[in-house]
Amino acid sequence: MDRIILYGGNRLTGEVNVSGAKNAILPILAATVVEGNESTIFNVPNLRDVEVMEKILLALGCTIKRVDNIMWVNSKPLDQVKIPDELAREMRSSIILMGAMLSRCGEVIISYPGGCEIGPRPIDMHLKALKDLGAEIEESYGFIHCRASKLKGTEIQLDYPSVGATENIILAAVKAEGTTIIRNAAREPEIVDLQNYLNKAGARISGAGTSVIIIEGVNEFKKDVTHYTMPDRIVAGTYMIASAITRGEIILKNIITDHLQAVIAKLKEAGCLIYSDENSLKIIGPERINSIEMVQTLPYPGFPTDMQAQIMALLSIANGISIISETVFENRFKHVEELIRMGANIKTFGKVAIIKGVKELTGTKTTAKDLRGGASLVLAGLVAKGRTEIENVYHIKRGYEDFHKILKGLGANIELVE
Numbered sequence: 001m002d003r004i005i006l007y008g009g010n011r012l013t014g015e016v017n018v019s020g021a022k023n024a025i026l027p028i029l030a031a032t033v034v035e036g037n038e039s040t041i042f043n044v045p046n047l048r049d050v051e052v053m054e055k056i057l058l059a060l061g062c063t064i065k066r067v068d069n070i071m072w073v074n075s076k077p078l079d080q081v082k083i084p085d086e087l088a089r090e091m092r093s094s095i096i097l098m099g100a101m102l103s104r105c106g107e108v109i110i111s112y113p114g115g116c117e118i119g120p121r122p123i124d125m126h127l128k129a130l131k132d133l134g135a136e137i138e139e140s141y142g143f144i145h146c147r148a149s150k151l152k153g154t155e156i157q158l159d160y161p162s163v164g165a166t167e168n169i170i171l172a173a174v175k176a177e178g179t180t181i182i183r184n185a186a187r188e189p190e191i192v193d194l195q196n197y198l199n200k201a202g203a204r205i206s207g208a209g210t211s212v213i214i215i216e217g218v219n220e221f222k223k224d225v226t227h228y229t230m231p232d233r234i235v236a237g238t239y240m241i242a243s244a245i246t247r248g249e250i251i252l253k254n255i256i257t258d259h260l261q262a263v264i265a266k267l268k269e270a271g272c273l274i275y276s277d278e279n280s281l282k283i284i285g286p287e288r289i290n291s292i293e294m295v296q297t298l299p300y301p302g303f304p305t306d307m308q309a310q311i312m313a314l315l316s317i318a319n320g321i322s323i324i325s326e327t328v329f330e331n332r333f334k335h336v337e338e339l340i341r342m343g344a345n346i347k348t349f350g351k352v353a354i355i356k357g358v359k360e361l362t363g364t365k366t367t368a369k370d371l372r373g374g375a376s377l378v379l380a381g382l383v384a385k386g387r388t389e390i391e392n393v394y395h396i397k398r399g400y401e402d403f404h405k406i407l408k409g410l411g412a413n414i415e416l417v418e
């Protein structure tokens with residue numbers, strides 16, 4: 001099993017070209033099946049989740065070619081409606097294929113999705129919305145069978161701005177009869193990227209990035225699409241913390257700085273110096289991190305839950321007491337026990353963590369329990385005294401392209417042992 005081994009203490013300096021966003025490319029790849037057409041997609045990150053989505057598209061009958069970070073998907077030959085069970089269980093985003101396949105084939109059979117264990121992650125809002133659009137849904141033995149002879153546009157009020165549910169509804173509604181309006185839609189930038197991709201294919205969607213999205217159903221899409229995947233704001237945020245935690249000086253290129261405002265604000269509070277323009281930034285870590293009174297995770301544009309574990313690693317060496325309140329997921333503190341093993345002083349009370357900064361973390365054997373939790377252990381290891389070993393690296397590979405290589409290039413003493 002892969003392990004990361006690192007020796008902390010090095011100051012990280014240099015430049016990082018931030019990769020394309022996992023949470024944008026996954027729904028876009030699902031969207032490639034909506035119409036039998038060809039998509040050329042640039043800036044596709046090399047990630048385990050992307051490989052799983054590729055395997056699903058191949059199993060459905062699509063043909064795919066990939067050279068480095070460019071992917072060509074031809075969805076014309078698609079001829080299957082069942083998503084292979086073992087692949088659907090590998091990642092959460094498989095669920096987004098429900099809406100896309102209903103649009104394309106009027107039918108899809110899929111098992112309950114897998115992904116990071118960060119809470120129960122129900123899909124009730126997805127299913128309710130698809131039913132509202134006219135789909136019939138049968139659930140048995142862990143499988144979901146959705147069918148719709150014709151989807152009809154409707155008004156959908158989401159109880160919570162769920163990212164996945166918003167994407168599923170958009171994908172189901174693009175070719176429905178009439179107009180669909182989503183209220184209390186998720187406002188994440190990745191939804192804007194999905195809208196941009198689909199509109200290039202001929203869809204008529206407006207409002208992504210706001211809480212009201214309007215989808216006018218169209219009969220036919222244009223044939224081919226070329227798209228450049230947006231940069232990964234969570235990868236960018238993770239390298240910002242790598243700089244902050246090591247008193248480093250890192251320049252990030254190929255970012256959309258605006259997507260990072262919530263993270264920038266908190267890292268400035270922690271004492272970092274940040275200089276930015278539209279598509280790049282420089283972050284300089286302070287001698288000692290300031291504690292932060294409160295970090296509360298929220299839907300975008302609030303502080304992202306996908307950065308919660310990483311900022312916790314940073315605050316574990318802050319000068320003072322910090323509070324983190326996780327409001328998005330039920331159970332996203334699995335990294336806490338691992339950080340404690342490294343000497344952090346953290347107590348959790350339900351969805352709140354109180355972090356009393358310590359002067360020094362110490363390296364030890366740890367286990368990545370999920371993607372961002374795994375990244376937080378790497379960040380802690382960068383500054384911990386001595387040797388840190390991290391098991392279950394496959395979690396980290398779900399969301400970070402060449403993580404150890406990039407950190408090594410910045411000066412970290414880090415190896416991946418395969």
Ligand SMILES: CC(=O)N[C@H]1[C@@H](OP(=O)(O)OP(=O)(O)OC[C@H]2O[C@@H](n3ccc(=O)[nH]c3=O)[C@H](O)[C@@H]2O)O[C@H](CO)[C@@H](O)[C@@H]1O
Nearest residue numbers: 023093121122123124125126161162163164165306328329
């Ligand atoms: C591939 C992808 O884009 N993943 C992101 C997406 O996940 P995902 O789309 O799964 O996250 P959601 O926004 O749907 O989930 C937010 C909250 O809503 C709840 N919920 C969601 C749907 C539903 O039908 N019922 C329900 O109760 C979830 O359990 C969770 O507590 O957004 C999350 C929140 O920003 C991020 O952490 C994930 O990285």
Ligand SMILES: C=C(OP(=O)(O)O)C(=O)O
Nearest residue numbers: 092093115116306371372
């Ligand atoms: C939780 C995450 O991903 P997913 O929704 O794919 O499990 C994440 O990217 O941090």
